[in-house]
Amino acid sequence: MTDAASAATDERVKTVSPWRRALIRPELGGICGTILVFLLFGAIAGDSGMFKAEGIMNWTVVSAQFMIIAVGACLLMIAGEFDLSTGSMIGFSGTVMAILSVHMGWPLWAAILFTFVFCMLIGALNGWLVVKTGLPSFIVTLAFLFILRGLTIWGSVYFTRQTIIGGVAEKAQGDWLAPVFGGKILTGFFTWMGENGWIATFTRGSRAGQPVVDGIPMLIVWALLLVVLGHLLLTRTKFGNWIFAAGGDAQAARYVGVPVNRVKISMFMFSAFCATVFATAQVVEFGSAAADRGMLKEFEAIICVVIGGALLTGGYGSVIGAALGAVIFGVVQQGLFFANAESSLFRVFLGAILLIAVIMNTYIRRIITGER
């Protein structure tokens, strides 16, 4: 800007320092936090194997799990709503999938596809109820937290007389869709790295000579894919602008013709989709479904999103930030284990970081909106 132009602006608007400019990027907290936790655990757990191939794979998988549900929660939160039923949805979709394939004898791929459609319809129902009744999504999805969890336990016991349904591994044999969720990629590359001695290999047992990390699980691929697609959708498309608008001020958005209801319902469906991806990967990997899976995951997803800089009130946030929040979450959870720390301290840390993140976000919001 030239001097003449800046003279024409309101002289009371101070020029913004690069620091403040960086501060209003939603990802900043996530970036700083990520650097901080890596430094911290590099110092206290650096020699524990946390940063060797196997250790890295360990916390990366955990982070990727958080990432998958965080992306859904993030876009939904930016659109101005919550989904507290995510955790129950994880248990529910896994159980539906297992009952259909193991108990009803459906091919696994058909069970997976059906579950995806069914769960996204439940997500749409969530969204429809929120939009039509005008009730806070907090209450509507809290109801579904209980409804879905109850149905999951009831259905599991009713059909199989137990709450853990095994036998999915056998059904996954030769199935074309199961490897998309439970397989591994780049196995050849990892074998090659093992042969060259760049990563550790097993020295004993039946797998002697094979690398300890034999590929990238599809879970991680899904996580990265969802993060990249979610980020592009939010920042580079028309629909992304509508997501911001729906969460920023639904009425103002309606006045200029944004289909707010459609946006919100789609985001509820996307949240259900992410929960189902999480559940499918888990079911295929473990070879079983359990009725109590996914407990508290909804809150963990929301924490990742908030650490990532999104505002609880909607209209502001970043998918990349949420992904970094998931990394922080995963690294700390597993890092405390590597550092031999008392694992219950993890929750103390979680509460503390959540509080700090929310306070930071509120402060940042004031900067953006110029409130005093």
Add this chain to the structure above:
Amino acid sequence: MTTPIVEMRDIRKHFGHVIALNGVSFDVRPGECHCLLGDNGAGKSTFIKTMSGVHRPSSGQMVIEGKPVTFESPRDAMGAGIATVYQDLAMIPLMSVTRNFWMGREPEKGIWPFRNFDLKMAAEVTMSEMKKMGINLRGPDQAVGTLSGGERQTVAIARAVYFGAKVLILDEPTSALGVRQTANVLGTIDRVRKQGIGVVFITHNVRHAMAVGDRFTVLNRGQTLGTATKGDVDAARLQDMMAGGQELAELESSLGGTI
């Protein structure tokens, strides 16, 4: 003078037993600023909501460029070139000026599934439109929250004009603003009028109306008390009509001046 773009003939609107509008006639011509004055409860908001397609009139006729029309929704009104800028619902503070400007009409480029929001073009247009309106932005990604109330109104007006509004309805654009910001918004109204757009300026502040208005219509208790042209009427007379006369005159004399 030229024919009106929008003409509202004898509009009545009842909400159950409440008669909100009891025969209001009003028209806007291209390039004029027609002020709609009225005290709180006079029916101003009901009337503009009828004009912008939010309410449907109980009776009466709406004519646009000579053709009778009925609006089912605000979208219909927008399609017919009637844009409304609401006092506090114009903008989303957390979003950038560019994203606000294009909200609902985002330009796209590329082929599906790679179709994306053409942010570069959107930013360029926003910057140049803002410059025309006399707002210098730090950058196209500056959040609307950092703008003053007057600037927000101006962005909303610029947006409506850019997207081809023929009639611009401004709902009390100056009522929450300070002196200098008010002057800026009134300046914007003048600029828009000179582009041939008909402006409907709703206010209860007679001085703001006198500053830019070409014609003045006073609404009281759901009825029009007549339309006056600039020069035929003075501020005190408008004030009297708005308040319904007597009491205010007494109050004014005891306070010693025009309120």
